[in-house]
Amino acid sequence: MQRNRAQRFFKAVWPRALAIGILLGIWQLFVMFGFSSPGGYALPGPADTWSEIVFLTRTGVLLPALLDTLERAAIGYAVALLFGTIVGLAVARIPVLRAGVGSLLAGLQSLPSVVWVPFGVIFLSLGGNVEFAVYFVVLMGAFPSIAMGIMHAYDNIPPLTFSLARSMGATGPRYYRHFIFSASLPGYVAGMKQAWAFSWRSLMAAELIIGSVASGGLGPILDDGRSLGDMPEMLAAMVAILVVGIAVNDIIFAPMERGLLRRRGLVPAA
Amino acid sequence: MNLALARRPAIVSVEPDEAFVTLQGVTKVFGHGKTSFTALQDVSLEVARGEFLCILGASGCGKSTLLSMIAGLDKPTEGTIDIAHGRPAVMFQDPGLLPWLTVRRNVELPMRIHKVGSDERDKTVSRLLAMVGLTDFAESRPHQLSGGMRQRCALARALAQDSQLLLMDEPFAALDAITRDQLHDDLNRIWQETGRTVIFVTHNVREAVRLGDKVLLMTPRPGRVAQKWDVEIPRPRELDSFEVSGLAQEITARLRAGASGNATQ
Numbered sequence: 001m002q003r004n005r006a007q008r009f010f011k012a013v014w015p016r017a018l019a020i021g022i023l024l025g026i027w028q029l030f031v032m033f034g035f036s037s038p039g040g041y042a043l044p045g046p047a048d049t050w051s052e053i054v055f056l057t058r059t060g061v062l063l064p065a066l067l068d069t070l071e072r073a074a075i076g077y078a079v080a081l082l083f084g085t086i087v088g089l090a091v092a093r094i095p096v097l098r099a100g101v102g103s104l105l106a107g108l109q110s111l112p113s114v115v116w117v118p119f120g121v122i123f124l125s126l127g128g129n130v131e132f133a134v135y136f137v138v139l140m141g142a143f144p145s146i147a148m149g150i151m152h153a154y155d156n157i158p159p160l161t162f163s164l165a166r167s168m169g170a171t172g173p174r175y176y177r178h179f180i181f182s183a184s185l186p187g188y189v190a191g192m193k194q195a196w197a198f199s200w201r202s203l204m205a206a207e208l209i210i211g212s213v214a215s216g217g218l219g220p221i222l223d224d225g226r227s228l229g230d231m232p233e234m235l236a237a238m239v240a241i242l243v244v245g246i247a248v249n250d251i252i253f254a255p256m257e258r259g260l261l262r263r264r265g266l267v268p269a270a
Numbered sequence: 271m272n273l274a275l276a277r278r279p280a281i282v283s284v285e286p287d288e289a290f291v292t293l294q295g296v297t298k299v300f301g302h303g304k305t306s307f308t309a310l311q312d313v314s315l316e317v318a319r320g321e322f323l324c325i326l327g328a329s330g331c332g333k334s335t336l337l338s339m340i341a342g343l344d345k346p347t348e349g350t351i352d353i354a355h356g357r358p359a360v361m362f363q364d365p366g367l368l369p370w371l372t373v374r375r376n377v378e379l380p381m382r383i384h385k386v387g388s389d390e391r392d393k394t395v396s397r398l399l400a401m402v403g404l405t406d407f408a409e410s411r412p413h414q415l416s417g418g419m420r421q422r423c424a425l426a427r428a429l430a431q432d433s434q435l436l437l438m439d440e441p442f443a444a445l446d447a448i449t450r451d452q453l454h455d456d457l458n459r460i461w462q463e464t465g466r467t468v469i470f471v472t473h474n475v476r477e478a479v480r481l482g483d484k485v486l487l488m489t490p491r492p493g494r495v496a497q498k499w500d501v502e503i504p505r506p507r508e509l510d511s512f513e514v515s516g517l518a519q520e521i522t523a524r525l526r527a528g529a530s531g532n533a534t535q
Contacts, residue, residue: 160362160364160366161366161368163338163343163360163362163366164360164366164368166342166343167341167342167343167357167358167359167360168379168380168383168431169357169380169383169384170383174382174383178368178379178382178383179368182368182370182371183368183370185370263369263370263411264369264370264411264413265369265411265412265413265414266369266413
């Protein structure tokens with residue numbers, strides 16, 4: 001059993017390790033061939049970037065910034081989840097809303113959420129506090145995916161499920177609990193997963209543009225690296241942002257979705 | 271010589287002629303104006319309590335439409351449908367098991383919806399799973415079952431609904447012949463044990479003869495009742511027995527004659 005587990009872990013990890021290895025190799029190649037910017041900045045290699053990450057961690061810069069950013073992501077995502085769920089359910093169930101808001105949602109989803117930054121800064125930065133503006137940008141970036149996820153999940157419920165519910169006499173809350181919510185769950189989780197990607201993107205855009213060293217977060221470190229010409233710092237921030245985005249998906253959303261689909265027989269058992 | 275009735279255990283002590291389901295002049299028209307289409311015309315029938323009625327017909331004769339109206343999933347354009355009591359349980363060609371629930375949870379779903387207490391629920395589920403032979407698969411998920419087992423599970427779920435009327439819409443049509451034969455035996459046994467009233471829709475003549483007390487033949491465009499047979503072959507019946515084949519041939523001949531002579535019942 002124990003050995004089985006180790007084997008399974010190894011099996012899951014090696015393709016990813018190989019991919020990262022290849023990526024680092026290409027990066028190193030660019031460095032070895034002396035790739036540099038027109039302005040004369042040399043590209044730091046993986047090793048320099050790594051030691052910068054270690055340095056930023058040791059000096060107490062990286063971790064607090066990471067926590068600031070994660071807190072914003074969590075709050076912004078939670079608000080988007082709540083709002084998107086309500087909107088999605090309403091649009092799925094009420095024909096007038098669907099006709100009016102359905103296509104608008106698709107449009108909102110394709111609208112880069114950066115577009116909301118100036119609006120947020122002007123209307124929602126209360127007394128120079130940009131937090132609300134950041135949450136607003138994350139909300140606008142993420143909620144359409146949640147709402148669209150619910151809408152599509154509801155549309156894809158097999159007609160037989162409705163017949164079954166009716167023939168069993170399920171009405172009201174029990175109709176929703178036993179049939180509608182359960183049947184929509186995979187689509188909802190797929191929407192949640194996509195919404196995480198969107199909210200992480202939106203958050204980075206917002207932090208990069210309106211964040212400051214005072215407001216904290218990973219975005220300002222990235223911006224700081226750019227403005228000071230500190231290439232290792234800039235790349236360290238980029239790596240941290242990438243790793244967080246992947247980690248949240250791999251640790252929370254991917255297993256959630258996989259477990260759900262496996263229980264329903266929609267993917268082969270591992 | 272009604273051997274079938276004589277062999278029924280005396281679970282339900284009512285006069286056999288008491289009408290449990292009554293359809294009177296049921297007509298169903300889909301669409302309006304020029305594009306309208308009459309799926310069923312003036313269908314009247316009575317099903318006695320505890321009776322096993324098979325409705326037989328080629329696809330498109332409106333037999334599924336008829337069943338879904340009896341199930342209350344659709345309304346007749348004209349005519350009335352009366353059911354002695356309760357909401358009928360329905361089984362479809364697709365087992366319609368909920369993939370996120372185990373076999374046990376699927377079977378107990380109707381009881382959960384109607385707020386049956388957990389003690390009674392557990393007892394009923396164990397009894398029903400034993401009845402359909404799925405006791406060992408109670409914790410399996412639907413996708414882990416074979417097609418036949420899925421239909422057994424759907425049957426147990428329909429029985430869990432505690433309705434005296436069971437409607438079946440070609441439930442075994444998608445199964446292989448061997449599995450279907452086993453399920454015929456099981457359904458026959460379970461029907462005798464539970465005393466349910468069954469309306470069973472099929473396009474398979476032998477299946478209808480093997481299972482039904484009565485077989486009702488429908489002809490298409492518009493769907494109407496062509497003829498009715500009382501099946502007085504003793505149970506349990508064999509699919510390839512002389513009697514079943516004989517009556518099946520007679521019905522098939524009538525089926526081939528098509529709409530040439532209507533309403534000779």
